[in-house]
Amino acid sequence: xxxxxxxxxxxxxxxxxxxxxxxxxxxxxxxxxxxxxxxxxxxxxxxxxxxxxxxxxxxxxxxxxxxxxxxxxxxxxxxxxxxxxxxxxxxxxxxxxxxxxxxxxxxxxxxxxxxxxxxxxxxxxxxxxxxxxxxxxxxxxxxxxxxxxxxxxxxxxxxxxxxxxxxxxxxxxxxxxxxxxxxxxxxxxxxxxxxxxxxxxxxxxxxxxxxxxxxxxxxxxxxxxxxxxxxxxxxxxxxxxxxxxxxxxxxxxxxxxxxxxxxxxxx
Amino acid sequence: xxxxxxxxxxxxxxxxxxxxxxxxxxxxxxxxxxxxxxxxxxxxxxxxxxxxxxxxxxxxxxxxxxxxxxxxxxxxxxxxxxxxxxxxxxxxxxxxxxxxxxxxxxxxxxxxxxxxxxxxxxxxxxxxxxxxxxxxxxxxxxxxxxxxxxxxxxxxxxxxxxxxxxxxxxxxxxxxxxxxxxxxxxxxxxxxxxxxxxxxxxxxxxxxxxxxxxxxxxxxxxxxxxxxxxxxxxxxxxxxxxxxxxxxxxxxxxxxxxxxxxxxxxxxxxxxxxxxxxxxxxxxxxxxxxxxxxxx
Numbered sequence: 083x084x085x086x087x088x089x090x091x092x093x094x095x096x097x098x099x100x101x102x103x104x105x106x107x108x109x110x111x112x113x114x115x116x117x118x119x120x121x122x123x124x125x126x127x128x129x130x131x132x133x134x135x136x137x138x139x140x141x142x143x144x145x146x147x148x149x150x151x152x153x154x155x156x157x158x159x160x161x162x163x164x165x166x167x168x169x170x171x172x173x174x175x176x177x178x179x180x181x182x183x184x185x186x187x188x189x190x191x192x193x194x195x196x197x198x199x200x201x202x203x204x205x206x207x208x209x210x211x212x213x214x215x216x217x218x219x220x221x222x223x224x225x226x227x228x229x230x231x232x233x234x235x236x237x238x239x240x241x242x243x244x245x246x247x248x249x250x251x252x253x254x255x256x257x258x259x260x261x262x263x264x265x266x267x268x269x270x271x272x273x274x275x276x277x278x279x280x281x282x283x284x285x286x287x288x289x290x291x292x293x294x295x296x297x298x299x300x301x302x303x304x305x306x307x308x309x310x311x312x313x314x315x316x317x318x319x320x321x322x323x324x325x326x327x328x329x330x331x332x333x334x335x336x337x338x339x340x341x342x343x344x345x346x347x348x349x
Numbered sequence: 350x351x352x353x354x355x356x357x358x359x360x361x362x363x364x365x366x367x368x369x370x371x372x373x374x375x376x377x378x379x380x381x382x383x384x385x386x387x388x389x390x391x392x393x394x395x396x397x398x399x400x401x402x403x404x405x406x407x408x409x410x411x412x413x414x415x416x417x418x419x420x421x422x423x424x425x426x427x428x429x430x431x432x433x434x435x436x437x438x439x440x441x442x443x444x445x446x447x448x449x450x451x452x453x454x455x456x457x458x459x460x461x462x463x464x465x466x467x468x469x470x471x472x473x474x475x476x477x478x479x480x481x482x483x484x485x486x487x488x489x490x491x492x493x494x495x496x497x498x499x500x501x502x503x504x505x506x507x508x509x510x511x512x513x514x515x516x517x518x519x520x521x522x523x524x525x526x527x528x529x530x531x532x533x534x535x536x537x538x539x540x541x542x543x544x545x546x547x548x549x550x551x552x553x554x555x556x557x558x559x560x561x562x563x564x565x566x567x568x569x570x571x572x573x574x575x576x577x578x579x580x581x582x583x584x585x586x587x588x589x590x591x592x593x594x595x596x597x598x599x600x601x602x603x604x605x606x607x608x609x610x611x612x613x614x615x616x617x618x619x620x621x622x623x624x625x626x627x628x629x630x631x632x633x634x635x636x637x638x639x640x641x642x643x644x645x
Contacts, residue, residue, distance in 0.1 A: 088452035096440045170436025174498070177398045177432070178453040179425040185453070 085180030086188040093192030097162070098199060106154045107200040111208070114146050136221040139212045141296045144228045147201075148287050149268030151233060155197055155240035156260030162193045163344065164248045186245070186341050194241040198234065205229050224296075231295055232288045235329045239286075240264075242333040245340035249347065272308060282313035283325040284332075294322035350411045350427070350505045350536045351376050352397070357406030359392050367392040369560045370406070379532035381547030381568070382540040383629060384557035390540040391433050393557065394510045397538065398430050410506060426455065429504030433511045433540075435495040439484035443475055443494050446483055447501065454502040469497035474523070488515040496524060500531075507537045513546055525550045548625040556629065558636045568625055575623035575631045580608045582618040589614050593630050609634065 097103060133139065163186070166172040176182060209225030212218065240260065247256035267286030270278035281289050292298035294317050308314075315321045352375040359368040368389045384390045395401045396408060399421035411427075413420035437446055447466045456462040470476040473493035475486075483491065492515045499507060509528070513521045529550050531537055541547060547554050548568060556564035556571075564571060580592075585603040588594050592610025599605075607621065608614050609630045 084455065084457050085453050088449060092438075092441070092445070092449045095445075096438060099440055168436075169438065170432070170434045171438060172436075173395075173400060173432045174430065174435060174450070174495075175453060176400055177425060177428065177430040178450065179422055179455060180453040 085178075086184045089180075089185045089188030090192035090195070093162070093189045094196045097158075097193050097196035100158070103158045103197055104200050106158055107204060110147055110150045110154070111204045114143065114208070134216075134218075136212060136216070136218045137224045137296060139216075139221060140209060140224040140228050141292065141298050143208050143212075144232060144292075144296075145298070148232060148236070148292075149264060151201060152236045152240040152264045152286065153261045155194075155237050156244050156264070157257050158197055159193055159241050159244035160248050160253050160257050160260070162189060163245045163340065164253060167347070182345060183341055186344060187337070190241055190245055190337060194237055197241070198237055201233060201237075202229060205233070228296060231291050231326070235326055235333070236286070236288065239329055239333040239336075242336035242340065246336050246343065249340065249343045272314070277309065279310070279313070282310055283315065283321060283328055284313060285325065286329075288325070288329070290317055290322040290325035293317045294319055351409075352506075352536065352538075353407075353409040354393075354397075355407045355409075357393075357396065357403045357408060359389075359396060359401070359403050367560055368396075368403070371557070371560070371562050372406075373555055373562060373565060375536060375538065375553075377536050378553065379528065379537040379539060379551050381551035381554035382538060382557065383544060383547055383554055384540075384542065385633065386542060387559075388557040389560040390542075390557055391510055392560075394430075394433075394508050394538070394540050397508055398428060399425055424506070427502070427505040429499035429502065429507040431495045431499040431509040431512050435491070437483045437486075437491055437494060440482060442480050442482055443470065443486065443490075444479040446494060447498055450498045451501045456501065465501060466497075469500055472500070472527070473497045474520075489517055489520060492516055493520070496527075505535050507531060507535060508540075509538070510540045511542070512539065513541070513543060521546070544626040544629050556632055558633065563636045564632055571628040571632065572623055572625045573628070575609065575627040577620060578609055578611055578631050579621050579623045579627045580610060580614055580618040581621045582606045582608060582614060584615075591615075593634060595627060595630055 161168075166175065175185065205225055206222070209221045212221040243260060243263075244256070247260065250256075251259075264286060266276075267279065270276050270280050272278065272281040279285055280287070283290055289298075352373070354371060354373040357368055357371045358366075360366045371389070371393065382390050382393070392401070396403055396415070397410070399415055402416070408415040410420075410424045413423045415421055415424060438449075441449065444466060447469065448462065451462045451466060456465065467476070470479045473496050475490055475493050475497075478486065478490060483494065486494065492512070496509075496512060499509065507528075512528070513524055516524060525546060528537055528539060532550075539546065539550060552568055554564070554566070554568055554571065555562060579595075582589060583600050583603050583605050588597065588604075589606060589608055591612070591614040592608045594606050594608055596607040597604050607627075608618065609627050611631075611634075613620075
């Protein structure tokens with residue numbers, strides 16, 4: 083437990099002091115704020131004039147960030163595991179009695195937590211903005227709910243990919259690929275001719291939880307005969323939870339693969 | 350803590366044979382491990398720390414067999430290790446880095462851990478820089494942090510790989526004295542290619558050459574082997590081609606050479622008293638001759 087807590091604490095501390103995570107997180111929020119203030123009736127804050135549901139505000143705001151945030155997570159987390167070997171620290175840490183698997187999980191959770199903090203803070207700012215503007219404290223609650231259900235699972239998935247990918251390929255190439263992966267996930271639709279997981283329980287834009295828990299109009303099954311239709315069951319609480327479990331399970335499996343590969347590299 | 354290494358071989362992927370049938374016993378105290386770059390010293394150190402496993406052979410440290418997970422864990426609990434290429438986290442301070450390693454070594458008690466980190470920072474003479482980021486440390490200061498982390502858990506077995514590289518002469522002397530003191534009540538393995546480090550700290554040594562153990566004995570015996578094989582010669586022009594030139598010093602418009610050679614290199618060469626370095630050079634000469642003969 084000490085090794086886990088120590089690794090998580092120091093990883094969190096080191097990652098939080100990286101200006102890159104603050105800058106990378108602030109950029110999409112700055113763009114969002116710019117569009118909100120300067121946007122037209124259909125793109126700016128004005129479109130919320132007759133909308134009274136804080137849930138809609140927060141889900142709508144989330145729609146801006148969902149495709150971009152995992153790309154940012156992937157980019158800023160990509161060096162965390164491989165840098166131990168690059169810096170020459172790995173050999174020393176591996177010679178301690180601390181279990182390597184425990185250390186890896188601590189490093190993963192510490193790095194993910196540090197990456198989540200700037201996002202959470204800026205998300206709170208958005209929620210507070212709505213709360214003050216429309217006098218609805220529930221905006222904070224919906225902000226928290228969307229963060230926990232949508233943002234965190236995506237962060238954990240992007241984090242596990244970032245622990246595995248750079249062990250298999252150069253870190254810059256991995257960064258390009260993770261951006262491409264989440265761009266593909268966000269840009270393709272159910273009816274796209276391009277193969278897509280859109281609208282499935284494996285959706286990397288969290289279509290099922292968004293639809294079921296936050297009434298977002300995604301996760302609609304495609305027309306009959308669309309590829310992978312069997313992965314698009316009727317949206318229910320059960321299928322939304324299944325989708326969440328699949329994303330988290332995928333993250334855990336990828337992290338286990340990262341651990342196995344890291345142990346082999348150490349030999 | 351006794352070390353028993355029995356017929357250990359290690360071949361890396363790509364068929365690089367790093368160690369071949371190495372057997373070595375260290376009953377305790379300090380043992381110097383000498384060898385040229387690529388002789389297999391670092392591989393042997395990494396095997397002893399449990400970082401890698403041998404392809405064959407057996408390593409026992411104390412009562413613990415390194416082939417088992419429990420054995421490796423038990424050894425790592427009492428181990429202090431300074432790797433050859435020690436890296437640090439540049440965004441942590443010296444104190445934070447030591448605190449982190451201490452936690453990984455199981456120093457759970459916070460007041461004790463803080464006190465221990467403070468003591469070691471004093472011991473390696475970087476207390477003044479303890480709260481500066483490691484990014485700003487010189488190579489020598491980082492090396493001292495490495496030495497401090499190796500001592501955090503007051504180890505029964507201390508393995509140090511090229512510990513004095515990057516240290517200035519004063520620091521090197523301090524560290525050598527420290528190593529000798531530490532060896533009074535623990536086992537210390539000092540791996541180096543700097544012969545003087547071994548000469549000043551060890552009475553026992555082992556020499557590796559091309560992955561094989563080519564000498565195990567006392568410093569005095571290896572030095573004595575060079576008796577009658579070390580010569581001093583003053584000359585100008587190109588260096589003598591016989592034997593190995595150990596040193597070349599300017600001398601009255603010419604050069605004074607110190608040469609290790611089995612036979613007198615020239616009629617005006619004078620025999621001189623050998624040092625450990627001479628003994629080591631002679632051993633390396635003999636070993637490469639043996640290797641060349643066996644290749645024929």
